[in-house]
Amino acid sequence: MLLDQFRDPTVVKGLAQVAVASLLAVVVLGLSYVRHLDLETELGRAFVRGFVQVIAMGAVIGVLFSVRLAWSGLVLTAMIGIAAWISKDRGAGVPAVFRVSLVGIAFGAGIVIVTMIAAGAIEATVQNLIPVGGMIIANAMKTNSLALDRFKGEVESNRAEIEAVLALGVPPRKVISDYVTTSVRASLIPMVDSLKSLGVVYIPGMMSGMILAGANPIYAAEYQFVIMAMLFAAGGLTSMTSVMLVGQYAFTDAEQLKLFEERTADGRKAP
Incomplete structure (x- = not known):
């Protein structure tokens, strides 16, 4: 059931959209580096962490929809x-x-x-x-x-x-x-x-x-x-x-x- 969620064609489409949105985030990280704001490490980690967590939560919710x-x-x-x-x-x-x-x-x-x-x-x-x-x-x-x-x-x-x-x-x-x-x-x-x-x-x-x-x-x-x-x-x-x-x-x-x-x-x- 969990693997079936990732095989959905819309998930592949969503990954392409994630890539575009991530490029915009990379611009922010680049500006932080150029301006010496020293935020790129924290922002980068938070961005990656947020993506992993929300995908994991989406997968878990998909499974939970079928439970009590x-x-x-x-x-x-x-x-x-x-x-x-x-x-x-x-x-x-x-x-x-x-x-x-x-x-x-x-x-x-x-x-x-x-x-x-x-x-x-x-x-x-x-x-x-x-x-x-x-x-x-x-x-x-x-x-x-x-x-x-x-x-x-x-x-x-x-x-x-x-x-x-x-x-x-x-x-x-x-x-x-x-x-x-x-x-x-x-x-x-x-x-x-x-x-x-x-x-x-x-x-x-x-x-x-x-x-x-x-x-x-x-x-x-x-x-x-x-x-x-x-x-x-x-x-x-x-x-x-x-x-x-x-x-x-x-x-x-x-x-x-x-x-x-x-x-x-x-x-x-x-x-």
């Missing part, structure tokens, strides 16, 4: 765990960053998926749960990464001020509240901009795909907005949960700010 619904729950759980593991790198050095990411993504994405299944917006089938659930989890991961990265930067940049205010006896939660707010707002900027431009500048692929498949354009637009609202809700709940948890873990029992370990790009402790 319960398997989709296991797949989504695995996706949440992997998303938390990837997202933690953006907050590398932050206390309990993996635990925070796992709880935040599971909470934000989980609530949205369960609620929208109950509302009928996501059909309780493998064919719908895994692709749509994956989109929600991925967006929650991206928002979580942005929130952690911003929070870490805010704390490191304002460490002296935070410690001075703590020394005056101000509760840690109050001291950190402004940085929590700033981090959550920053993490939601891409999603807010997407909503502002929806239908004017940004015409999402799902809406286009539904229209090309013969769906009513108005319904396609409505369902696309539902998807965007789900992504926004999942991202918002995730970033708020993660940053608030990090804010708690950032202090010792004596209400002192913990040291944020310096980490390299791959998440290892800096020498």
Whole structure:
């Protein structure tokens, strides 16, 4: 069954399209090298990794379409765990960053998926749960990464001020509240901009795909907005949960700010 998917003529056609798209990506890598941006290694690895992962996921989903619904729950759980593991790198050095990411993504994405299944917006089938659930989890991961990265930067940049205010006896939660707010707002900027431009500048692929498949354009637009609202809700709940948890873990029992370990790009402790 798995090999039959790769024998499909459309897969061969798709590889040719991948080659063309990859050439455009190579141009970006070349410009990075010429401009000494030092991004070509990370970008190249991410590009190859993304291709391998998405092809593998496509093959797995093709097999999962023929199995029982319960398997989709296991797949989504695995996706949440992997998303938390990837997202933690953006907050590398932050206390309990993996635990925070796992709880935040599971909470934000989980609530949205369960609620929208109950509302009928996501059909309780493998064919719908895994692709749509994956989109929600991925967006929650991206928002979580942005929130952690911003929070870490805010704390490191304002460490002296935070410690001075703590020394005056101000509760840690109050001291950190402004940085929590700033981090959550920053993490939601891409999603807010997407909503502002929806239908004017940004015409999402799902809406286009539904229209090309013969769906009513108005319904396609409505369902696309539902998807965007789900992504926004999942991202918002995730970033708020993660940053608030990090804010708690950032202090010792004596209400002192913990040291944020310096980490390299791959998440290892800096020498």
